[in-house]
Amino acid sequence: MTGYRLRVALGLLLCPGFVWSAEKPNSCVECHKQVEGQTRGPATLAAEDVHFQRGLSCVDCHGGDPTAMDPQAAMDPAKGFLGRPRREQIPQFCARCHADPATMRKYNPNLPTDQYAKYLTSQHGKRFSVGDADVPVCISCHEAHGIRSKKDPASPVYPTNIPGTCASCHSDASIMDKHGLPVNQHWDYSQSVHGQALLFRGDRAAPHCASCHGSHEAAKPRTVAIGNVCAQCHSLTRDLFAKSPHKAAHEALGLPECEVCHGNHLIRKPSDEMLGTGQDAVCVSCHEPGSTGYVTAQQMRSAIEQLKTHMASAEAAVRHAAELGMDVGDAEFELREAMTQLTQERTYVHSFSAATMEPIAEEGTHHALRAEGQARQAIREFHFRRQGLWVTLIILALVVSGLLLKIRDLERSDSTDKMDDTSPRDSS
């Protein structure tokens, strides 16, 4: 104990920042910076911490007296020193401020104050309440010191970091096995269209774990809510689905809407093969051959394939025209329009009605045919230009031949007429 005090006293003497600083003295940081071991950490992280950046300090969470230079006096329980909260105290410890609108308004009026309340409703919070030591508390995701804003790319709760943060427990079999939970969600998600977009393309509009499960209120999206979860982004698809015959059927059978065909964590980029009655078609897992649903699935698929065939033919023509060096700007515009219709047609699959898709297919085909017509016109124009050039060159060749003949004629008569005149001049 004497050695510790000596070290602290020595540290204080050697610390010019503390002795000469004109700022409000903070003996916590100054002392903890000098000591070795676990308690040194918080002091070094202070500068990165969002609380520090907003003018808060150690004392605002831990209590005590930062003006006292003597460690005993600074960390005196009589001066409200709380010390290090135990794990089971943490949610409430943070909630002292974060659940108090009056306090939060002083520092960050935009920040909600319902995290603690939501946490208690979550599976994490419920397990926490019954003393489960495996579940996360605030610092599990946000860190204890050096807490960064969620907008800071280095924060563990920044969108692109969230899947990794959740996976630190949910991919750990030693924890998950005890609760009978799988550990493949992160792997599945990282292979999905969403995970690829967020983790590999850095597209922060793509959903992460919390986008569907919630963050503080984290829960399984229950069967009836899945459609609404997906509709946060895929709203048109959801509206079409809600008006489709599938809605009532799913409700009656207790099926989880979107998830039935698309899965959950491992949501692949949907392909046209999913539609119809082929090998990879999802429709046939419910609809028997010959049933209305089976026929509709076939019709919808063939509507899409028809448009794709028209577009492929138009694309080939446009490419050919472009290779010939013709301007295909207008045809390319028509092709883009057709592509827009194809995308819309694919969305309208979720109306599960061939009749709804028909006008879109017609519109798309119209644009594809126009594109092809323009490209073919450009190819014809190319050949017309080449032929025109040949005709012109032939005419020019005739003119040149005529001129050459005329010159020969002229000079032959010249030489016979004026032979006598020119010869002496040449020799002179």
Add this chain to the structure above:
Amino acid sequence: MGYFEHLRAFLHERYRLGGLVDLATHKTVPIHRHSVWYYWGGMTLVLIGIQIISGVLLLLYYRPSAQEAFESVRFLMTRVQFGWLVRSVHAWAANLAIFCAMVHLASVFFLKAYRPPRELTWVTGVVLLFLLFGFGFTGYLLPWNTLAFFATKVGTEIAGIVPVVGPVVQIFLRGGSDVGDVTITRFFWLHVAILPIGLMTLLSLHLLMIQLQGMSKPPWVKSNRSMPFFPNFFLRDLVAWSLILGIVLCVSVHWPATLGEKADPFAPTPVGIQPEWYFLWMFQTLKIFPGHLFGLEGELVAVGLTGLAGLALLLVPWLDRPARREQSSWLVWAVGVLGIAYVVGMTGYALWVKPH
């Protein structure tokens, strides 16, 4: 008497055209082994004619403003019947005209046709070549595409290097501190009004001098063989003109002028921006010049030397003193060969380094 004879009599009576007609009918063209070079001036002339005709047609659709220039050219090329051909011919004939003018200049130089009494024919010819460069430089910007925009930016920056007058010329050309809407108006004004006036005036003088003085013959050619200009040589000229017209049409159809992307003044300068080929040798000279030379800015020295070379070219009839005495000089010949080698070499070097 036919109608034509009546008309001729009518004009003769009033304007005494006899002298001019006599000049044309009595003019002869010397025949020797260098006669082939006599065609290049005529080819340049016919290409300039093509430029005037195609340029006037382009004026029907072209709109000189940063907002509309690109779109109007695009419209011309995609919607207007034969619009693509007119623009392609204008672009190709411009390059060929400059090429033919350069060959014409070189042949006149080596055949020493600038000897007295034809000094002023040479001077007007050199100024005409400079005017063609001006046409090329101003016309290049008009479609307002990315390449043209940045090439003009770089080009006008080079103009700004010249001490004292440089910055003034630069501001005058750009119509402000940067290339923009006003620049396009000014370049259009130069391209279709000012330069054509200069070209027509000088070209008329150039042709008139040739008509008055006849064709020159190199000092070392002693033979007096000749052919009448009209119709013998003129028919041969027509053959050459038909060939050049055929070439213009072939390249215009096979490699039509492209338009590229519309210029974006806020975009960063793309890498590898180069001017048209006939400016490349000057551009490359500027690029390889050391930063400092004899305590002066390297760029300034390079621009200064190019300017001096231009002046020397203009004054060749007086600088080549032996030629004034009807003598050939190996020194003048060597200077000419070295000059051509430099221009060709630098152009080749610039084209070679471009992809890197």
